[in-house]
Amino acid sequence: DTVLTQSPALAVSPGERVSISCRASEGVNSYMHWYQQKPGQQPKLLIYKASNLASGVPARFSGSGSGTDFTLTIDPVEADDTATYFCQQSWNDPPTFGGGTKLELK
């Protein structure tokens, strides 16, 4: 299975720019997607196919990358962005998720 590796946690101040990385153990073309999960809630799609903003998601969120290295960027970060962010690939079978990056606000 394709393993997706994410940093466990990040802490940033409101107004700053933050980049959350996801590295795949093998190429996934552009089929990397990003989700936000706030405490006690279900995941929410933010970015699909590496760089496409999902419906209703603020333009502060953006995605980039291809192959094995991908980045979710939030600029500027707001207090409401406190959450865990998961990447997911769907190029290789089976679909797999990263372990998640917990974003905390200072």
Next chain:
Amino acid sequence: EVQLVESGGGLVQPGRSLKLSCAASGFTFSNYYMAWVRQAPKKGLEWVATISTSGSRTYYPDSVKGRFTISRDNAKSSLYLQMNSLKSEDTATYYCARQGYGSYLYNWFAYWGQGTLVTVSS
């Protein structure tokens, strides 16, 4: 507005069975692949099953293959997950998800329900 509402979770003994349901609304259910994704307590996400629009094709990871069965009733806009021979490691919140455009692979989980908790314990 897309809505997905799961039900059927609860406490079940190891080796027993449980069936989850998901009621969908706000979109044409029969046009989309549907899936189940689970999350063990304080853990990450794990894809559990996907079903094609007609229900003729189903997909599972090795961890549940042969024990779980996904199905759908397009007339009722409903998705199901029959879980047999449950193990303690199946303990998780189970989310119903509508996939984006396309088929099983090259797809994403566009909308998620609020989840239903399944606890497998004696």
